[in-house]
Amino acid sequence: xxxxxxxxxxxxxxxxxxxxxxxxxxxxxxxxxxxxxxxxxxxxxxxxxxxxxxxxxxxxxxxxxxxxxxxxxxxxxxxxxxxxxxxxxxxxxxxxxxxxxxxxxxxxxxxxxxxxxxxxxxxxxxxxxxxxxxxxxxxxxxxxxxxxxxxxxxxxxxxxxxxxxxxxxxxxxxxxxxxxxxxxxxxxxxxxxxxxxxxxx
Amino acid sequence: xxxxxxxxxxxxxxxxxxxxxxxxxxxxxxxxxxxxxxxxxxxxxxxxxxxxxxxxxxxxxxxxxxxxxxxxxxxxxxxxxxxxxxxxxxxxxxxxxxxxxxxxxxxxxxxxxxxxxxxxxxxxxxxxxxxxxxxxxxxxxxxxxxxxxxxxxxxxxxxxxxxxxxxxxxxxxxxxxxxxxxxxxxxxxxxxxxxxxxxxx
DNA sequence: AAATTTATTAAACAGTGTTCAATAAAAAAA
DNA sequence: TTTTTTTATTGAACACTGTTTAATAAATTT
Numbered sequence: 377x378x379x380x381x382x383x384x385x386x387x388x389x390x391x392x393x394x395x396x397x398x399x400x401x402x403x404x405x406x407x408x409x410x411x412x413x414x415x416x417x418x419x420x421x422x423x424x425x426x427x428x429x430x431x432x433x434x435x436x437x438x439x440x441x442x443x444x445x446x447x448x449x450x451x452x453x454x455x456x457x458x459x460x461x462x463x464x465x466x467x468x469x470x471x472x473x474x475x476x477x478x479x480x481x482x483x484x485x486x487x488x489x490x491x492x493x494x495x496x497x498x499x500x501x502x503x504x505x506x507x508x509x510x511x512x513x514x515x516x517x518x519x520x521x522x523x524x525x526x527x528x529x530x531x532x533x534x535x536x537x538x539x540x541x542x543x544x545x546x547x548x549x550x551x552x553x554x555x556x557x558x559x560x561x562x563x564x565x566x567x568x569x570x571x572x573x574x575x576x577x
Numbered sequence: 578x579x580x581x582x583x584x585x586x587x588x589x590x591x592x593x594x595x596x597x598x599x600x601x602x603x604x605x606x607x608x609x610x611x612x613x614x615x616x617x618x619x620x621x622x623x624x625x626x627x628x629x630x631x632x633x634x635x636x637x638x639x640x641x642x643x644x645x646x647x648x649x650x651x652x653x654x655x656x657x658x659x660x661x662x663x664x665x666x667x668x669x670x671x672x673x674x675x676x677x678x679x680x681x682x683x684x685x686x687x688x689x690x691x692x693x694x695x696x697x698x699x700x701x702x703x704x705x706x707x708x709x710x711x712x713x714x715x716x717x718x719x720x721x722x723x724x725x726x727x728x729x730x731x732x733x734x735x736x737x738x739x740x741x742x743x744x745x746x747x748x749x750x751x752x753x754x755x756x757x758x759x760x761x762x763x764x765x766x767x768x769x770x771x772x773x774x775x776x777x778x
Numbered sequence: 779a780a781a782t783t784t785a786t787t788a789a790a791c792a793g794t795g796t797t798c799a800a801t802a803a804a805a806a807a808a
Numbered sequence: 809t810t811t812t813t814t815t816a817t818t819g820a821a822c823a824c825t826g827t828t829t830a831a832t833a834a835a836t837t838t
Contacts, residue, residue: 421786424787487751530763531770538735538739541745542735562731625798
């Protein structure tokens with residue numbers, strides 16, 4: 377039985393090696409510019425063998441997709457230490473923004489690159505968990521008198537939209553020229569403007 | 578001279594034929610799923626000949642990109658008939674949202690598909706014009722007492738982010754499942770929530 | 779030691795964007 | 809009108825792409 381176990385471990389290791397190579401190239405060059413042959417040659421492997429470990433290119437992509445969401449979600453949950461719900465709400469947006477800044481490539485992979493439509497399976501579940509987390513914090517705010525008369529779901533969607541809008545404009549690098557400031561500053565000031573508007577108890 | 582003129586016209590016609598074919602396929606299948614061979618065969622043309630009229634696939638894409646922006650900008654300018662500046666501001670957001678709904682494929686092409694970084698040349702100029710238009714309307718609002726104490730540029734960026742966030746989440750079809758409502762309703766309610774927040778004179 | 783499972787590979791298939799020499803068609807010059 | 813030159817078109821070729829598969833090597837089980 378220990379032989380089977382070692383086998384399994386070796387298989388996991390190869391799985392990881394491929395994923396490491398894929399992560400490097402995917403985050404560097406994006407989806408289309410990453411080829412199975414690139415991933416394979418990076419680890420001196422044959423392209424065909426990749427298919428022994430992954431169904432196809434998309435499955436590798438979704439593995440990284442999930443990785444990104446797990447990373448984001450863990451950072452979102454870290455703000456639970458903040459007691460004041462509105463402060464927690466504010467921090468949650470900053471987590472998003474900082475994530476887009478520090479992990480621009482993941483952000484692209486998670487929100488911008490992947491094809492329209494359903495992000496299936498586990499990846500979708502984690503994304504949903506992230507939304508529910510935001511919704512929960514907003515609910516806490518509302519219990520304490522913030523956002524009076526506003527629907528929780530729509531507020532959640534709107535918050536998500538505003539922050540995602542900020543991040544995706546940043547990641548796609550649209551708007552340099554009109555907004556001569558560097559993107560990082562613009563994001564923060566844009567977010568502060570948003571918070572200034574929403575901050576009425 | 579009339580021969581040269583007819584020649585030029587014929588060239589323009591071929592240019593248009595290719596663009597028409599490209600538009601159809603690009604808007605239907607997106608960037609990557611559109612091939613030069615597809616575009617050519619659609620009009621019983623040889624793939625190589627495309628390169629007599631366009632530098633490469635990207636140049637065709639950017640032509641459509643510009644088309645989309647011209648269309649959006651014309652609809653943005655149509656709200657100038659509204660006298661009240663805040664009403665005009667509100668309508669501007671709705672123009673965006675309706676554009677994303679009615680021309681989802683263009684929206685994808687314009688904001689989501691194209692590669693990170695500079696959208697060069699004329700296309701960039703039109704995008705800039707659109708931003709300046711929004712900024713101008715916000716300026717009018719501020720002259721009449723809205724958005725007190727808020728920086729025009731940041732407010733412009735934030736508005737753009739919020740609306741673009743709504744539209745891009747819609748276009749990428751993220752969030753079905755958590756927000757069980759159809760995307761169109763969600764967009765409108767999300768936008769109304771945004772307006773409810775920002776509406777303080 | 780033989781049979782069987784597991785892992786790896788190179789080759790092949792059908793597709794991609796793009797280039798280019800050959801060629802046909804049209805216009806200009808002789 | 810004939811020759812030359814320009815303009816437009818084509819198919820073949822190049823170097824890629826994701827993926828499948830038959831052959832093969834290696835490791836494990838019988």
